[in-house]
Amino acid sequence: MSDLLERLRSRGWRMTSQRRVVAEVLAGDHVHLTADEVYARAVERLPEIARATVYNTLGELVALGEVVEFSTDGRAKRYDPNAHRAHQHLVCSGCGLIRDVRPAGDPLAVLPAEERFGFAVEKADVTYRGLCPECSAG
Numbered sequence: 001m002s003d004l005l006e007r008l009r010s011r012g013w014r015m016t017s018q019r020r021v022v023a024e025v026l027a028g029d030h031v032h033l034t035a036d037e038v039y040a041r042a043v044e045r046l047p048e049i050a051r052a053t054v055y056n057t058l059g060e061l062v063a064l065g066e067v068v069e070f071s072t073d074g075r076a077k078r079y080d081p082n083a084h085r086a087h088q089h090l091v092c093s094g095c096g097l098i099r100d101v102r103p104a105g106d107p108l109a110v111l112p113a114e115e116r117f118g119f120a121v122e123k124a125d126v127t128y129r130g131l132c133p134e135c136s137a138g
Contacts, residue, residue, distance in 0.1 A: 002023065002024065002026075002027030002028070002081075003027070003081070004023050004026055004027055004066060004067075004081045005020070005023050005024070005027065007066055007084070008023060008064075008066060011064070011066075013064070017046060018042075018046065018049050018050075018053045018054075018057065019057050021042045021045045021046045021049060022038060022042055022053075022054055022057040022058065022061075023061075024045065025038050025041040025042050025045070026038065026061075026067060026079060026081040027081065028081075029082065029100060030098070030099050030100055031079075031080065031081055031082075032078040032079070032080050032089075032098040033078065033079055034076040034077065034078060034079075035054065035055055035058055035076075035077065035079070036076070038054055038058065038079065039051050039054040039055075042054055058079055061079070062079070065083060066081070066083055067079050067080065067081050067083055068080040068082070068083045070089075072089070072091050072096070072098070072127060073091075073096075075096060078098065080100075082100055085100075085102075086102070087100040087101060087102050088100075088101050088102070088103060088107070088125070088126040088127065088128065089101065089126075089127050089128070090127075090128045090129075090130070091127055091128070091129050091130075092129075092130065092131055092132035092135055093129050093130060093131060093135075094131050094132065094135030094138075095132060095134070095135055097132045101128065103126075107124035107126050108121055108123075108124050111124070
């Protein structure tokens with residue numbers, strides 16, 4: 001069973017077949033699907049699932065804090081099930097591929113006090129950009 005499914009079960013989330021399929025589609029590392037991609041994969045597993053059900057389920061998962069919604073460079077929103085593991089993102093500037101990375105050290109530590117402007121900084125979201133091996137080769 002995936003980490004996401006286990007977390008949802010432990011919270012007592014009502015696990016309908018539609019919700020289960022959405023959670024299964026989101027399972028795994030380096031998963032950063034758009035809502036349309038989640039829907040397309042869910043339909044393969046459960047042909048009668050409605051697009052609205054997928055969108056509503058994604059919204060519920062985000063509201064529960066079990067999935068993180070984000071976008072890069074104005075592209076479509078992506079859904080990341082690794083909401084409980086600290087990580088940053090590596091994004092290909094060519095094709096948009098996204099990978100989770102866990103660099104050593106605290107990203108907050110590199111922000112000098114004078115650059116915080118009095119903010120009590122709680123979190124840092126760092127995105128690394130470059131070209132993936134396929135885009136670099138092409």
